[in-house]
Amino acid sequence: MFSQKLLIRLKNAFNIVVLTGAGVSAESGVPTFRGKDGLWKDKEVEKLATLEALEEDPKLFWEFYSWRRQLLKEIKPNFAHFSMVDIENYFEDFTLITQNVDNLHTVAGNRKVLELHGNITRNRCLRCDHIVPMEQSAGQEIPYCDKCGNIMKPDVILFGEALNEKILRKAQTASAECEVFFSIGTSSVVEPAASLPYIAKGNGAYLVEINTEETPLSENADEVIRIPASKALTGLVMILDRIR
Structure with a gap:
């Protein structure tokens, strides 16, 4: 499922970034509104x-x-959400950037979450x-x-609104500094989130896309995994348990 090149990177990596989109929460039953x-x-x-x-x-x-x-x-977190909690524990510096507003990453237990599009469980x-x-x-x-x-x-963030600049800058900085960048379940068309993988790759990161469908990012990724996020990430946790 995962290449030897990726496993070598993960074995020695200090800094990992994961970007998630609607496809991750869709496995829990959250509507994608598409x-x-x-x-x-x-x-x-x-x-x-x-x-x-x-x-x-x-x-x-x-x-x-x-x-x-x-x-x-x-709606409850699914295996993909819980696997990302496990993955976070394997690395010194792990940043989870999400376009989802459903709070499921935090409910699952991830500690360092940048919510690009906000959180529906709060009012402002x-x-x-x-x-x-x-x-x-x-x-x-x-x-x-x-x-x-x-x-x-x-x-x-409602349609037509700008993102929170402070959160966006943190996401851009994390992307620029990471060694491996995972784009998971996102259409890779909504900006500025769609630019984050390119920032990572432009600074030397190994770029992995996990998505059941082809996206504009696919041809630029170093590795593409065409299975649901829950299956891919549970498999990745098992591998990390052996190599980390």
Whole structure:
């Protein structure tokens, strides 16, 4: 499954970066909101998950996100998530960068997680940036900030919003400094996350893609694994147990 060249790299590596996308959480049953999953109540998710939608119809906006949160309450981390916890323990410097907002990496037990697109289990004030756990707003049809009284949004990056610059810089720095970079379950088209593997490879990292489908990154990867993340990573943990 994994090449000898990769195993040699992993045996001696100090610094590892993993980038995860929707394909990892899809194995737990989290909707990808692509294709047939791109609609909710006959409305396009890309138009619902915007600041404009929140301003125009806050009740509908929050109904959608309350539905998403309720869905996630029933969803648990899968073998891919738990395997990444094990993998983190094998390396001195391990950074997990995720495009997912479902909090499953943290629930599974990963310690160093950079959430590029935020975390749906928190709310953020649109005016003062005050952040609270979603439980603090339980029972409110439309959450309002307890500091300034302004309306809140989920602490996620909505369509059209810029990423948190501090988190993005950390992700870029980690990518530039790593020895092996894994791109797992991501479409490799959403920027700026899609550029991170190229930053890693440009600085000498060995680039591995784990994805059941071909992506724009595939032809540039040093190694491509075409099986589900859960199967690939459980196998990788068994190998690391022997060589580390």
